[in-house]
Amino acid sequence: MTSSTLSTQRPPFYRDTRTIAIMLQVLFLLVVLLIGWFLYNNMVTRLAAGNTAAGGALSWGFLGQTAGFGISEGPTFRPEESYGRAYLVGVINTLRVGIVGVILATVLGLLAGIARVSNNWLLSKLAMVYVEIFRSTPLLVQLLFWYVGVIAALPPIQEAAPLGDLGYLTNRGMYLTWIFPSETGRALTWWLLGGVIVGVMVAWLRRRQLERAGVPGSGVMAGFAAFVLVLVIGFLVALGASQMPTTTTYELRRGDRGALFEDINGNGAFDLNVDRPLAYVPITLYGADGQVVASGMTNGDGAFRFIDLPAEATRLEWTTPAPLVVSEPQRQGFNFSGGISVTPEFAALLLALVVYTGAFIAEIVRAGINAVNKGQWEASRALGLSTGATLRMVVLPQALRVIIPPLTSQYLNLVKNSSLAIAVGYPDLFNVSRTIVNQTGAEVQGILLVMATYLTFSLITSLFMNWYNKRVALVER
Amino acid sequence: MAGHAEDADIIIAKNVNKWYGEFHALKNVSLTVKRREVVVIIGPSGSGKSTFIRTINRLEEHQSGDIVVDGIPLTRDVRNIEAIRMETGMVFQQFNLFPHLTVMQNITLAPIHVRKMKKQEAEARAMQLLERVGIPEQAQKYPGQLSGGQQQRVAIARALAMQPKIMLFDEPTSALDPEMIREVLEVMEELAESGMTMVVVTHEMGFAKGVADRIVFMDSGEIVEIGTPDHFFTNPQHDRTKLFLQQILK
Helix, strand or coil: CHHHHCCCCCCCHHHCHHHHHHHHHHHHHHHHHHHHHHHHHHHHHHHHHCCECCECCCCCHHHHCECCCCCCCCCCCCCCCEHHHHHHHHHHHHHHHHHHHHHHHHHHHHHHHHHHHCCCHHHHHHHHHHHHHHHCCCHHHHHHHHHHHHHCCCCCHHHCCECCCCEEEECCEEEECEEEECHHHCCHHHHHHHHHHHHHHHHHHHHHHHHHHCCCCCCHHHHHHHHHHHHHHHHHHHHHHCCCCCCEEEEEECCCEEEEEECCCCCCCCCCCCCEECCCCEEEEEECCCCEEEEEECCCCCEEECCCCCCCEEEEEECCCCCEEEECCEEECCEEECCEEECHHHHHHHHHHHHHHHHHHHHHHHHHHHHCCHHHHHHHHHCCCCHHHHHHHHHHHHHHHHHHHHHHHHHHHHHHHHHHHHHCCCCCHHHHHHHHHHHHCCHHHHHHHHHHHHHHHHHHHHHHHHHHHHHHCCCCC | CCHHHHCCEEEEEEEEEEEECCEEEEEEEEEEEECCCEEEEECCCCCCHHHHHHHHCCCCCCCEEEEEECCEECCCCHHHHHHHHHHEEEECCCCCCCCCCCHHHHHHHHHHHCCCCCHHHHHHHHHHHHHHCCCHHHCCCCHHHCCHHHHHHHHHHHHHCCCCCEEEEECCCCCCCHHHHHHHHHHHHHHHHCCCEEEEECCCHHHHHHHCCEEEEEECCEEEEEECHHHHHHCCCCHHHHHHHHHHCC
16 A cells, blocks of 8 residues: 555655755855865965966955056056056046946936837837947957047047037047045045035935835935035035135246145155145246246146247246136147046047947846837827827836846946956056056966955945845835 | 806717728717716727817827817817817726826826826815825825725826816726725716716626716727617617627626
């Protein structure tokens, strides 16, 4: 009889489903650990055998050594600073192109995705052509296309025509009019940071308050208002307290260049890392006969330089600037001074990443819109809402649920693809890490550092997007 | 009242034809609905009932024939279409509530954004409508948290919030569990008593008998027969009507 052979007793461990599940997992873990140990052991042995400037196996001491190379853009970096700081500059450059790229790619993708589902035949076909072209060609090829084919074809600096008051487009980069905090507005950076923190807190509190009251809604408006309020207060405080340091001194060399700085050690000369340069201060240069020979503004490093002066200057006067100043790019010989400049490398990389990722985002947006039930369109149109209002208030908020998870992947792709910067020489973290590795031989450390950094970026992005996805999820039951 | 509002006929459909590709979905459909009248359209599935009612507010485009709603001719002119949509409320089989908005936001969305009503006024009116359909306590819930019957009552309140002159019902009880049909029909009966002009596509013969002023029987894209409920159920003229009634009243 069957019933007699199948016992109700506790089964032997090798037939117990629970122990089988645990044993399989333990086995899997053992295999993984074994492979990992083998790889690690292999690497350490090879590293010990090798002789690199980085020292022994997996030593991180090289990060403190002097770099000895310059970095073409990003935060100020001097060759006498350390490898560690060089890497940090690379990280910031990656973040610069990554954050701006994610924002622009989202806007482009959203517009192209909506155009793709529109009833306007021409618009929809144009969007289709855009998506198909840029989705189907390699990113590296596109990057070189923008760099060599588009940006290098812009006029040279000598021939660049101004774009109104906005700035100049040249084959050496874009030079744009920009607003900077001046010497008296130094604290504004902190106010900005404080504004963001206060804004986020107010938004969070407002949302909690709304939730308690049982009213749906977001705290974004309240948070934004708090942010703006903090900034305005910061500006007014800076304006009220605006004063130049009492020990302001200047250095004037060769009658046309020099620096304006706070003479902290009181020796009358500018000492790097001791004296503090004064940024964006209006200055006037006077010649030996008391005539004005030039006027302008110091740059972000407190330095100034004039070209083709009618006479050599011997004296300088400065005035107290407003906390925020507008700086326009001005042609000076073979270059521009003032304003903000965007290098051809940054522009090409940003363009390539935005246009390429935008094509993928467009497809995601299209899929999201198509995923919304046709009945939602009908109900909204039957109520008299226009197509645009229907899209904005009914369809897109629901499409977001479908859009966000694949959109997260595209954001991660954009940040990771920014490592192609090395092809055009933009000093992102990967590019800088290669230079470091070439000089120190710390190959393994370099790769580990780069991987850990990208992993950190990706995890932070994923966490944020998952949180956002939960927020827009539909309430059921 | 405006000039055209004096007319007794609020919906005039004349020789309306519609094709889906080769398929002739509506064949010379002509129907006139008077103010305050309740017209119930019945017929087997695929007979064109829903298609016809959806041409009235241009959710479906008809290829020939004329439709005039409250004096506004239904043309390709966007302004005419939007004017007609503001005059007609529609209730769907699948409710089609906006799942990302609360009940209150569902009801106030169109009054605020189309009629440019103040938010407070729109919300006050929405509460009145929710009381009218019997679920004021659900105002801050999301559609996914409500039963089918409650959702359909919200959908009716949402359509009424635009103060329409005509209400179109496209099989409003077909997607409901049996125990919830009653609560929706009661709301519709109350609406009919209040004098609303209604065109209702339904399979609820009880509702048709009790509430309809006229019953329209459609089959294969044509109107076969129009009559009062008494006449229609006791003395149908056409064989197709008789066959249909036999099948459903067995």
